[in-house]
Amino acid sequence: MSPAKLQHPLFERVALIGIGLIGSSLSHAMRRRGIAGQIVGHARTTETRATALRLKLIDIAYTTAAEAAADADLVILCAPVGACGELAREIGPSVKPGAILTDVGSVKGAIVRDCGPHVPPGVHFIPGHPIAGTEQSGPEAGFATLFDGRWCLLTPVEGTEPSAIERLKAFWEACGSNVDLMTPEHHDMVLAITSHLPHLIAYNVVNTAAHLERVTDSEVIKFSAGGFRDFTRIAASDPTMWRDVFLNNREAVLEMLGRFSEDLTMLQRAIRFGDGDTLFKLFTDARAIRRGVLQAGQDTPAPDFGRHAGDSKTGE
Numbered sequence: 001m002s003p004a005k006l007q008h009p010l011f012e013r014v015a016l017i018g019i020g021l022i023g024s025s026l027s028h029a030m031r032r033r034g035i036a037g038q039i040v041g042h043a044r045t046t047e048t049r050a051t052a053l054r055l056k057l058i059d060i061a062y063t064t065a066a067e068a069a070a071d072a073d074l075v076i077l078c079a080p081v082g083a084c085g086e087l088a089r090e091i092g093p094s095v096k097p098g099a100i101l102t103d104v105g106s107v108k109g110a111i112v113r114d115c116g117p118h119v120p121p122g123v124h125f126i127p128g129h130p131i132a133g134t135e136q137s138g139p140e141a142g143f144a145t146l147f148d149g150r151w152c153l154l155t156p157v158e159g160t161e162p163s164a165i166e167r168l169k170a171f172w173e174a175c176g177s178n179v180d181l182m183t184p185e186h187h188d189m190v191l192a193i194t195s196h197l198p199h200l201i202a203y204n205v206v207n208t209a210a211h212l213e214r215v216t217d218s219e220v221i222k223f224s225a226g227g228f229r230d231f232t233r234i235a236a237s238d239p240t241m242w243r244d245v246f247l248n249n250r251e252a253v254l255e256m257l258g259r260f261s262e263d264l265t266m267l268q269r270a271i272r273f274g275d276g277d278t279l280f281k282l283f284t285d286a287r288a289i290r291r292g293v294l295q296a297g298q299d300t301p302a303p304d305f306g307r308h309a310g311d312s313k314t315g316e
């Protein structure tokens with residue numbers, strides 16, 4: 001059953017700049033509850049703008065980001081992280097005073113660095129990141145329940161008006177999310193280990209398998225057991241988005257990668273020297289983390305990660 005409609009929209013006019021998986025899911029979530037009086041948008045290509053209109057994701061499509069942002073009470077950048085600075089520069093002069101400007105990018109320090117300087121006085125700039133996603137992309141990939149029960153992290157810069165943060169928090173809660181606040185630096189460190197490093201490892205495992213000489217590609221695909229299959233799903237994520245994540249969260253990812261390599265070397269030694277106790281302890285500790293994730297409601301205990309139940313949500 002759909003959650004009840006709000007009595008009044010939280011924002012009269014919301015502008016989505018970028019209408020892919022996240023932008024379209026936001027539109028569905030807003031329509032579900034009546035969160036926005038009107039949803040307008042801009043995407044780079046005519047094709048995406050036409051699809052967004054056809055699917056009624058937006059009421060009006062604009063060919064420029066600046067036109068879409070003008071007159072909006074809430075402007076949400078839903079484009080790859082590497083494109084957001086230029087978009088902020090373009091829309092800056094047209095965002096009206098009192099409006100909230102936010103984003104959904106997977107890296108936050110770089111968003112503050114690249115967008116912050118283009119935010120005019122009187123506009124509330126509050127970077128954000130919904131920890132929810134799938135490996136699909138584009139305007140047809142979105143769905144209303146994507147954010148349900150998932151966290152959205154807001155990383156306001158110092159001096160941001162508390163009432164604006166409260167309004168954006170209420171927006172994400174109405175979209176189904178739980179909301180937490182942290183600094184951009186802390187966000188980037190946490191996400192480096194929980195999301196960015198796992199994606200890097202998945203890309204690398206799939207790449208290594210593809211280059212094996214004594215196992216053919218068709219065997220890798222035909223006999224793909226659970227572990228590899230799950231890596232291929234993660235590695236199917238959008239290359240532009242992930243290129244931008246690694247280019248823009250370099251320090252934190254390299255820090256986590258260093259720690260990961262040390263731990264991997266320890267595992268390698270345990271295997272080489274037949275140290276079963278070390279392996280058993282490590283695997284037991286890891287199992288406890290999985291139980292914690294389930295208890296926190298961040299995944300399903302169903303076999304095969306509930307894939308057969310049609311839930312392919314991940315925490316990107």
Ligand code: NAP
Nearest residue numbers: 018019020021022044045048079081105106133137138316
């Ligand atoms: P997506 O499905 O690939 O959609 C990206 C959208 O941005 C498209 O509408 C694209 O337009 C538009 N775009 C790209 N470059 C642009 C530019 N220079 N100017 C204007 N529009 C541009 O991507 P997504 O998965 O929704 O990701 C969007 C953001 O959400 C990223 O910053 C990502 O880090 C973040 N995020 C993603 C996930 C996830 O799991 N996917 C989860 C949380 C956060 P065209 O279609 O016309 O090219």
